[in-house]
Amino acid sequence: MSKETTYAGMLGDWERWVTALLADGSTAGHLEVPRAQLESLTVRGKELIQKQSELTASKQDTSKELRKLIIEGQRLVTVLRVAVRQHYGIDSEKLARFGLQPFRGRRRKADELPVIEKPKTE
Numbered sequence: 001m002s003k004e005t006t007y008a009g010m011l012g013d014w015e016r017w018v019t020a021l022l023a024d025g026s027t028a029g030h031l032e033v034p035r036a037q038l039e040s041l042t043v044r045g046k047e048l049i050q051k052q053s054e055l056t057a058s059k060q061d062t063s064k065e066l067r068k069l070i071i072e073g074q075r076l077v078t079v080l081r082v083a084v085r086q087h088y089g090i091d092s093e094k095l096a097r098f099g100l101q102p103f104r105g106r107r108r109k110a111d112e113l114p115v116i117e118k119p120k121t122e
Helices: 005-022 030-089 093-098
Strands: none
Touching: 005 030, 030 093
């Protein structure tokens, strides 16, 4: 006896039980109600596995479509960023409204800063 761990395997095992109980129906009449319940569960389980397979395929298609949409949207946003900077100017504070950093000049490097000497105290 093997212990099934996949849903499809379990349903196959259930189907074998239903078939065996139907074949031995005359001596196992007291098991008719649970056999019918198991048969009903087996049919419903097969339907759900089929539905799950269809949804998995649909999810994959949707993921591909979403990936394409995101790429196209990102390209458009890039174009709009450049256009807004060009329209308002790179140092305009209006850029902040669009989530863009206005250019506020370069910071000097440490070696470019003027050296201030302290007065000598004696």
